[in-house]
Amino acid sequence: MKEWMAARRELQKIPGVGPSIARDLWELGYGAPEGLRGADPQAIYEKINALRGVRQDRCLLYVFRCAVYFASTPDPRPELLRWWAWKDPPADRPASRRVIPT
Secondary structure, eight states, X not given: OHHHHHHHHHHTTSTTOOHHHHHHHXXXXXXXXXXXXXXXXXXXXXXXXXXXXXXXXHHHHHHHHHHHHHHHOSSOOGXXXXXXXXXXXXXXXXXXXXXXXX
């Protein structure tokens, strides 16, 4: 329990990571931001989907992208420390998530 509490505090230092995403990362074997250095956000997202047995909202993928950037970049740009900065480009978004102008 103490190990989890310490890990949760460390993981929540990552922008956009709250208690539930910290739990996700912990359950995938990440105990600190440093563990995410050089990780593949897409692979992390696929692993959490498999672990939970459901397809998570893509916003979680965006948080993972931000988390890997934060952990991998010595001097991160503040505007890239928001999960929404890591959304898919419009052409790559799933059709159900694309906004089509009328």
